[in-house]
Amino acid sequence: NAGVTQTPKFQVLKTGQSMTLQCAQDMNHEYMSWYRQDPGMGLRLIHYSVGAGITDQGEVPNGYNVSRSTTEDFPLRLLSAAPSQTSVYFCASRHRPNSNQPQHFGDGTRLSIL
Amino acid sequence: DAKTTQPNSMESNEEEPVHLPCNHSTISGTDYIHWYRQLPSQGPEYVIHGLTSNVNNRMASLAIAEDRKSSTLILHRATLRDAAVYYCILPRGGGADGLTFGKGTHLIIQP
Numbered sequence: 001n002a003g004v005t006q007t008p009k010f011q012v013l014k015t016g017q018s019m020t021l022q023c024a025q026d027m028n029h030e031y032m033s034w035y036r037q038d039p040g041m042g043l044r045l046i047h048y049s050v051g052a053g054i055t056d057q058g059e060v061p062n063g064y065n066v067s068r069s070t071t072e073d074f075p076l077r078l079l080s081a082a083p084s085q086t087s088v089y090f091c092a093s094r095h096r097p098n099s100n101q102p103q104h105f106g107d108g109t110r111l112s113i114l
Numbered sequence: 115d116a117k118t119t120q121p122n123s124m125e126s127n128e129e130e131p132v133h134l135p136c137n138h139s140t141i142s143g144t145d146y147i148h149w150y151r152q153l154p155s156q157g158p159e160y161v162i163h164g165l166t167s168n169v170n171n172r173m174a175s176l177a178i179a180e181d182r183k184s185s186t187l188i189l190h191r192a193t194l195r196d197a198a199v200y201y202c203i204l205p206r207g208g209g210a211d212g213l214t215f216g217k218g219t220h221l222i223i224q225p
Contacts, residue, residue, distance in 0.1 A: 004157075033212060042201060042215030043158065050211065058212055090157050100146040100165075100205075103213070105157030 002026050006091050006106035013081045013113050021076040021109050023091030029104070031094040032074040036060065036087040037108075043090060049074055081113045118202045123220040126192050134187040134219055136202030141182055145205055148213060149176065149187050151198040158201065158215075161187065197223045 007022045025032065033048035035058075045058030049068040063085060065077040074093075078085060088110050092103040119137040126132045138147065146165050150158040162169055162176045164185075169176040175188040189196055201218040205211075 031211070035215075040217065042217050043213075044215070045206070045212040048211055056211070059206075092157075100148070100163060102148075102160035102163065103150075103158075105159070107155075107157050 004091055004093055004104050004106035006089075006109050008109060009107070010110045011112070013078075013111065015081060015083060015113060017081050019078050019081060019111075021078075021089055021091075021111070023074045023076070023106060024072050025074075025091075025093040025104070026072065027093060027095070027104065028071060029093035029095050030071065031096065031103075032068065033058070033092050033094075033103075034064070034066065034074070034076045035090045035092065036085075037090060038087050046076065046089075083113045085111065086113045087111060117214070118204060118216050120200075120202050120216060120219045122217070123222065125222040125224060127224050128194060129191050132189040132192045132196070132221065134189075134200050134202075134221065135184065136186070137184045138202070138204055139183045141204060142207060143182075145207065147176070147178060147182075147185050148203040148205075149174070150201045150203060150215075151196075152201070152218070153198045161200070192221075192223050194223050194225060197221055 004025045030051045034046040035043035037043045047066040049055045088108045090108045091106045094103045095101045148163040149161040152158045164176045177186045199218040203213045
């Protein structure tokens with residue numbers, strides 16, 4: 001009963017390095033999304049996807065790339081990490097796009113950029 | 115984006131009911147009200163959602179005001195495991211998908 005799985009759980013990068021945060025779900029959900037959470041704040045939407053081959057920007061997309069080649073996976077790429085991207089990153093999935101169905105969240109990736 | 119207003123923190127005693135308020139005066143007519151909670155070092159967890167009438171599930175009840183400008187999440191008998199940050203959330207709106215999270219209410223449960 002895996003649900004939404006994020007890897008790695010922790011990562012430290014140097015400024016300018018690139019990295020891919022992985023997200024996989026085994027619930028056959030069409031909709032997947034990435035959020036970031038800064039200390040003491042709520043979550044902010046980075047990018048989302050309503051199905052394989054389709055992605056769109058959220059509130060804070062700058063500095064991040066995504067792709068959706070399969071239903072199961074939705075990786076988030078940082079091409080050139082900056083200290084401002086130090087945050088906790090959460091991936092979420094939902095059964096149908098543009099609906100009010102509950103979202104299922106992973107346990108997060110804690111990312112520090114030095 | 116529609117916004118919500120919640121108290122920063124609330125405190126309650128174990129095994130007593132808890133009422134968590136939320137104001138959302140700019141809610142649109144088709145926006146569902148969602149509640150999620152986040153335990154320490156975990157991702158958000160869905161609690162409940164509703165549109166107009168009151169809703170119940172195994173975790174909680176959601177009471178929605180008749181004018182839909184406010185709602186209240188009710189935990190009928192709080193336990194120590196209910197200590198978390200509770201988010202009252204509206205959709206981003208304007209045709210954009212996703213949810214808009216505020217800072218939420220930090221619920222403290224005293225034994």
